[in-house]
Amino acid sequence: MTTELANTPQMRASDAERERVVTLLQQAGADGRLTLPEVDERVSQAYAATYRNQLPPLTADLPTEEQPAGSARATRPIVTPGIRIHAVIAIVLSVIMITRWATMDTAFFWPFFPMMWLWGSLAIRVAIRRGAGWSGPPWAGPRWAGR
Numbered sequence: 001m002t003t004e005l006a007n008t009p010q011m012r013a014s015d016a017e018r019e020r021v022v023t024l025l026q027q028a029g030a031d032g033r034l035t036l037p038e039v040d041e042r043v044s045q046a047y048a049a050t051y052r053n054q055l056p057p058l059t060a061d062l063p064t065e066e067q068p069a070g071s072a073r074a075t076r077p078i079v080t081p082g083i084r085i086h087a088v089i090a091i092v093l094s095v096i097m098i099t100r101w102a103t104m105d106t107a108f109f110w111p112f113f114p115m116m117w118l119w120g121s122l123a124i125r126v127a128i129r130r131g132a133g134w135s136g137p138p139w140a141g142p143r144w145a146g147r
Contacts, residue, residue: 011052021046021055028062090118
């Protein structure tokens with residue numbers, strides 16, 4: 001298949017192309033760029049589209065989905081309020097446990113194990129946030145993502 005054929009107006013649209021448009025429309029609706037009736041109407045038009053030239057007008061007034069792979073992660077802050085609270089709790093509990101251990105007359109440093117759990121869970125949380133990330137439980141919705 002040549003490039004000329006791919007760019008002709010009567011080239012049939014594939015299911016994958018329709019799905020990309022529908023995903024973009026649904027994301028625009030979730031972002032508040034489109035109202036629910038607009039999303040429903042455009043999704044119906046996308047699924048009803050027979051030819052490729054019928055798809056671009058449905059998303060012409062929306063931002064493109066194509067962004068550099070690292071741009072979404074680069075703008076997302078790693079240290080969120082939830083991580084700050086987690087760190088403060090870990091610090092306070094560690095100080096309390098070390099103080100309690102220092103006042104006891106035992107040689108075994110027992111706070112090591114609970115502190116390992118506290119700081120390990122914080123490190124895992126930061127690593128998840130820094131990486132591709134966990135979008136949260138399915139029932140929490142998009143509001144969970146910033147925590």
